[in-house]
Amino acid sequence: MKKSIVFYSLFFGLIGNPVFAQRLSWPLGDVSVHKLDQRVFTYHMYDTSGIKVGSMVTQLTVDDDQILFIDTSRFDNGSVYENARFVFVKNPIRVEKARIVMKTTRSELEYNFDMSIDSVKGNVLIGGDDRPVRIPAGYDITRAELYAFLHALDFTKKFKHELKVFEPTSVRIADASIEFLEQVEIKTANGVRNAYKLFLDGKEAIPSNVIYIDKESSHVLKYEVLTPTPLDIVLVNVN
Numbered sequence: 001m002k003k004s005i006v007f008y009s010l011f012f013g014l015i016g017n018p019v020f021a022q023r024l025s026w027p028l029g030d031v032s033v034h035k036l037d038q039r040v041f042t043y044h045m046y047d048t049s050g051i052k053v054g055s056m057v058t059q060l061t062v063d064d065d066q067i068l069f070i071d072t073s074r075f076d077n078g079s080v081y082e083n084a085r086f087v088f089v090k091n092p093i094r095v096e097k098a099r100i101v102m103k104t105t106r107s108e109l110e111y112n113f114d115m116s117i118d119s120v121k122g123n124v125l126i127g128g129d130d131r132p133v134r135i136p137a138g139y140d141i142t143r144a145e146l147y148a149f150l151h152a153l154d155f156t157k158k159f160k161h162e163l164k165v166f167e168p169t170s171v172r173i174a175d176a177s178i179e180f181l182e183q184v185e186i187k188t189a190n191g192v193r194n195a196y197k198l199f200l201d202g203k204e205a206i207p208s209n210v211i212y213i214d215k216e217s218s219h220v221l222k223y224e225v226l227t228p229t230p231l232d233i234v235l236v237n238v239n
Helices: 002-016 144-152
Strands: 023-026 029-032 041-046 052-062 066-075 080-089 094-104 108-115 119-126 129-136 160-167 172-188 191-201 208-214 220-227 231-238
Touching: 029 144, 052 144, 066 144, 080 144, 094 144, 144 208, 144 220, 172 208, 172 220
Parallel strands: none
Antiparallel strands: 023 029, 041 052, 041 231, 052 066, 066 080, 080 094, 094 108, 108 119, 119 129, 160 172, 172 191, 191 208, 208 220, 220 231
């Protein structure tokens, strides 16, 4: 009888524990919901000479049924503006809809996708020309998910994954890999921070990045974009 009481106490105690309960399944591991900070994150982009060339603003919104991720990026010279909105269902996390508006000096594009386990379908509007899109799914994650959820994982030395990544703006599925490299100290505007250092190998199909994630706050402190155009994307504000 005592063993039964202990078992039920432990079982229901774990279920009632908010940290235990708030984990969502995702292809790269379990996402800790308490690490999904719903504030607005502002990043500045710097070229190799340290000159600011653009900005990126991201925000997650988590509710009972879905997760919304918004990413707005622009270059200061007006050459590119992009606003992307991704809707995910929860547990397991899976992208359901995507809408991306991209403006360049030459054209304006709008991507609209409905995703399922079996396929990606939708359309791409290029200067008013509507082009239908349908491809077999066959991918693990979209590239946007690396910005939305990667920081909310728990990292160990064994963290390494081979991936098939759907890149909406090129409408293709790319082979890539990501792995934990080491824990490092990184200088920021708020002092020296302890960070997890990861490497995303885009295999020349999507941009390769070195990613620094703050060990304490789980915020992404910096993306070092290695290819195709070297950039440092640095966190400058959270509000």
